[in-house]
Amino acid sequence: MHLxxxxxxxxxxxxxxxxxCPRCVLRFCCVGLQSTYRQSYKDLMKELTDFxxxxxxxKSNAETEEENDPPCKKIKLEETEDFIPxxxxxxxxxxxxxxxxxxxxxxxxxxxxxxGVLQHFCDKDFAKQMSRVVESANYQFSSLVVSxxxxxxxxxxxxxxxxxxxxxxxxxxxxxxxxDVIQVKEAYKWIIHPLISExxxxxxxxxxxxxxxxxxxxxxxDGDCHFLASVCxxxxxxxxxxxxxxxRMAVIKALEKIxxxxxxxxxSCPPNSPETKCEVQDIxxxxxxxxxxxxxxxxxxxxxxxxxxxxxxxKMESSVEELISEHLLAVSRAGxxxxxxxxxxxVDVRTLGNGRPFAIELLNPHRATFTKEEIKNLQxxxxxxxxxxxxxxxxxxxxxxxxxxxxxEEGKTKCYNALIWTEKAIQTSDIEFINxxxxxxxxxxxxxxxxxxxxxxxxxxxxxxMRAEFLDEHHFRLYLKTQAGTYIKEFxxxxxxxxxxxxxxxxxxxxxxxxxxxxxxxxxxxxxxxD
Amino acid sequence: xxTEDQQGAPSVVDRYYTRWYKTDLKSKPCEDHCVLQHSNRxxxxxxxxxHPILQNGRQIKSINYQISANCSRLQNKVSGKSxxxxxxxxxxxxxxxxxxxxxxxxxxxxxxxxxxxEVNEDILTNPSLLQEKPSTxxxxxxxxxxxEESKSVTQGLLTQTEYEDILSKRRSTTPEPCS
Numbered sequence: 029m030h031l032x033x034x035x036x037x038x039x040x041x042x043x044x045x046x047x048x049c050p051r052c053v054l055r056f057c058c059v060g061l062q063s064t065y066r067q068s069y070k071d072l073m074k075e076l077t078d079f080x081x082x083x084x085x086x087k088s089n090a091e092t093e094e095e096n097d098p099p100c101k102k103i104k105l106e107e108t109e110d111f112i113p114x115x116x117x118x119x120x121x122x123x124x125x126x127x128x129x130x131x132x133x134x135x136x137x138x139x140x141x142x143x144g145v146l147q148h149f150c151d152k153d154f155a156k157q158m159s160r161v162v163e164s165a166n167y168q169f170s171s172l173v174v175s176x177x178x179x180x181x182x183x184x185x186x187x188x189x190x191x192x193x194x195x196x197x198x199x200x201x202x203x204x205x206x207x208d209v210i211q212v213k214e215a216y217k218w219i220i221h222p223l224i225s226e227x228x229x230x231x232x233x234x235x236x237x238x239x240x241x242x243x244x245x246x247x248x249x250d251g252d253c254h255f256l257a258s259v260c261x262x263x264x265x266x267x268x269x270x271x272x273x274x275x276r277m278a279v280i281k282a283l284e285k286i287x288x289x290x291x292x293x294x295x296s297c298p299p300n301s302p303e304t305k306c307e308v309q310d311i312x313x314x315x316x317x318x319x320x321x322x323x324x325x326x327x328x329x330x331x332x333x334x335x336x337x338x339x340x341x342x343k344m345e346s347s348v349e350e351l352i353s354e355h356l357l358a359v360s361r362a363g364x365x366x367x368x369x370x371x372x373x374x375v376d377v378r379t380l381g382n383g384r385p386f387a388i389e390l391l392n393p394h395r396a397t398f399t400k401e402e403i404k405n406l407q408x409x410x411x412x413x414x415x416x417x418x419x420x421x422x423x424x425x426x427x428x429x430x431x432x433x434x435x436x437e438e439g440k441t442k443c444y445n446a447l448i449w450t451e452k453a454i455q456t457s458d459i460e461f462i463n464x465x466x467x468x469x470x471x472x473x474x475x476x477x478x479x480x481x482x483x484x485x486x487x488x489x490x491x492x493x494m495r496a497e498f499l500d501e502h503h504f505r506l507y508l509k510t511q512a513g514t515y516i517k518e519f520x521x522x523x524x525x526x527x528x529x530x531x532x533x534x535x536x537x538x539x540x541x542x543x544x545x546x547x548x549x550x551x552x553x554x555x556x557x558x559d
Numbered sequence: 560x561x562t563e564d565q566q567g568a569p570s571v572v573d574r575y576y577t578r579w580y581k582t583d584l585k586s587k588p589c590e591d592h593c594v595l596q597h598s599n600r601x602x603x604x605x606x607x608x609x610h611p612i613l614q615n616g617r618q619i620k621s622i623n624y625q626i627s628a629n630c631s632r633l634q635n636k637v638s639g640k641s642x643x644x645x646x647x648x649x650x651x652x653x654x655x656x657x658x659x660x661x662x663x664x665x666x667x668x669x670x671x672x673x674x675x676x677e678v679n680e681d682i683l684t685n686p687s688l689l690q691e692k693p694s695t696x697x698x699x700x701x702x703x704x705x706x707e708e709s710k711s712v713t714q715g716l717l718t719q720t721e722y723e724d725i726l727s728k729r730r731s732t733t734p735e736p737c738s
Contacts, residue, residue: 449568473677477575480599480703484637484676521571524603525681525688525696540571 031059032079035197041080042196046298048189049139050076051146051219055210056193062218069136069147140298141185142212143246144305145178150216155223161311162228162240168395169238169315171231174220176213177243179306180279181252185299186212187283192297237316237396243309248302250274255294256282318360318390321425321433321554322407323383324348324369328416329376329543334367336375344375351414353388355406361394370433370551371442371512374544381443381548383420387430398424421557432553441492443547444516446506447499448531451538459496459504462534466493473526475518489514506531507547517541572694579716580607581670582725585651589729592670593694594716600709602671604654604700606693609726611665613693618660619686624678626653632678632700642703645674650715654678654700657689671712673704 032040036057043053050072051065059065064072138144148154162172190206221232224240253274257264260282264273283291326333326348336344349367357365369386373379390396398406407422468491474482490511497505508516515527520541522530531539572578576595584590591607606613624632630646632654637645648654648669655678657665669675678700682689689697704712717725 476597476601476603476701477599479601479676479701481640483640484642522696524698525679525692542568 031061031064032057037080037082038196039193040076042192043189043298044076044080046189046192047137047140047301048298049136049142049144049147051215052139052141052189052212055212055215056189058208058210060210065146065215065219066222069151073136138302138305140301141182141189143179143182143185143244143249143302145176145182145212145244146215146219148305149242149244149308150219150223152223155220155227158220158224158240158242158311159227162313165313166394167238167313167315168397169230169236170397171233171236172224172228172238172240173232173234173236174217174224175239175241176216177241178212178276179244179246179250180274180276181246181249182212183276183279183283184252184256184295185249187291188295188297188299191288191292195297239314239316241312241314243312244306245309246302246304246306248304252295252299253279256286259290259294260285315392315394315396317427318362318393318396319387319425319427319430320356320390320403320422321385321387321429322352322419322422323385323549323554324352324379325381325383325418325420326373326377326379326416327418329378331416332375333369333372346416348417351417352386352410352419355410355413356388356390359398359406360390360396362390363392365390368430368433370435370440370549373546374517377544377546379546379549380445381546383418384546384549385433385551385553387425387433387554389430421554423554423557425554429554432551435551435553438512440512441509441550442512442514443509443550444507445545445547446508446516446520446541447543448504448506448520449540449542450502450504450535452536453501454498454504454535455501456498458535459498462494462496462506465491465534467491468494470514470519470530471528472515472518473523475515475523476526487513491519503542516544576603577713578719578722579670579713580719580722581668581716582607582609582722584668584670585666590665591722592668594670594713595694595698596713600704600706600712601676602673602702602704602712603698604667604670604702605698606667606689607722608693609729610693611663612657612659613690617690619689620658620660622655622657622683622686622689624655624683626656632675633680635675635678637674637676642674642676645676645703648673648675648702667699669700669702670716671702671704672708673702673712676701676703 039057040053043056048056050069053076054064054072136147139147158174186209190209225232250272256279257273263278263282263285266273267275330344331346331348332344333348335347335350336342353365353367356362366389367386368389369384371384373384403422403424407419410417410419410422470489470491472487472489474484474487491514492509492511494509495507497507499505506520510516515523518527518530520531520539522528522532522539572595576597579594579596580591581594582589582591584592589609589611591609593605593607595603595605597603611617612619626632632646635644635646637643649672650668650670652669654667654669654675657667659665679698682697682699689699691697
């Protein structure tokens, strides 16, 4: 094998004797050429055993002479004995290599490190199996990436084998470190990616939004990790949503901490041979989310923004969120969604003007590519389906663009129009002073109506401008432009005097709010779409 | 008792709060309290209309939230969404003591179990608020019942109708109103 050097020979021998499959041997020899791993199992096995055998015939002769020679000769012999794997104490080197070769010819024994992952699950047949699952899942995709999840005990076996290799070549100064060893996952992907790419007819792309994940399990060796808990107990804390305490991360952490002597006491190097090979737990498809943004108007005073459900009981029919996302969910065939908006309004408040910016994250969509025309049609469908809401500027956006959403909540101004009732009788002249009020500062304690779910605090806010329109003795319309986060209703009725100063103070009478409309949300995102 | 403003439409209190009453607190005649319970379970403790302090001619000298040597309701501090740190109150926990010009002293009680969120500091600087607007700006305190007790917290209290019954009974049995 041209990629392996003389210094690799002892490593190859040790690993083959230990029960490693050829691809794992290549990994520990730090072979980084991807195409090597793609060669057939048989070819690789033959090449490696041939490589291992070179120089063995001489050694077997030296060994048989050993018992009869006087001690002074032993020093020279011991030098050659360095090439004999430590684990082999009974037979000669040639014999055990022969053993390995014979075994692998009939039916490969399960590799002690990768537990079969790099032996049985990276051939064309398996790629075909994966493709069938992907095709039946019916996703729209133009590229893909494969991800693998391996049982935690593989890290333990990898560590044990690494210690074995380190020991074997320790005296010669192994130039590569543990980080140079190729990871099982990496090697697996090198092999499977081209195979599955060919089956499905799409390229592989590390940044692909479409991921096919393969999860392996090996129940026979699940207990391999358990000894780590007694040595490094603080690595293994039970977490709420995890079935086993022996997660991959926890095991890796413990392996970093544990001392070599302690490890070797509890776990054999090389690892023992398993009876069974890994099983495929499942093959799953996952598409990264699709983000759709726009602005919505709300014309109903009996429509909540998000579904209103208490103790499983629906308190109010439908919602802005559901009316908009219903069609998006259907056409993207997504599994779920997250709705967010730049602030929100109460059930009984209308949103007029250009509307309020919103964004919907569609989770695991089966279809994520749409033309501008299709989006336009979607917008029309939504608008035709209900007179309670209207959507504009509907468009696909990136995850980064979602940041603009919350910008609007904090930093921007909003304009409102409120219908005010006054206890005392008023005239036009009584409300004129309101038009001249600029940058009016108020302090709002957390309104009582939200105090059950918000911390108690005082919020300073500014009402930038106001305008009053007389209606009759006890009514007038109030237009306000305020800082984001101002509670308008509380400014009008005072909230038991907890918003100070309030409209009652300004008007020197009890005032109440009968109707409220949002006139504009002054955020210039998402960008307007020409009709 | 006017439950609606002249506008003919329900007021803020009518729209969002249910009125509950406790009468003759600690067997003191007519020392009636009114608890305004919001639909979100938060309760505002106020004096009921029939309370002696709210009758004509009374003048408040001072209001004191220091109810014992170690406890002042003014020191109450809550933090975070779950309102940690708020003093826990039982039904007969005193909230404040009100002294009138004529020397009469009255104690206002919590009436319900729950965490004290805030007391009204405006009435310290402006005691007349308590008499002019007992159901709104003149409130005494805001209390948050435990979530599990949200419904049961008003079990020991009277409804509006029951309260009005008691008032009419008082008027018919005693020749003079409570003073």
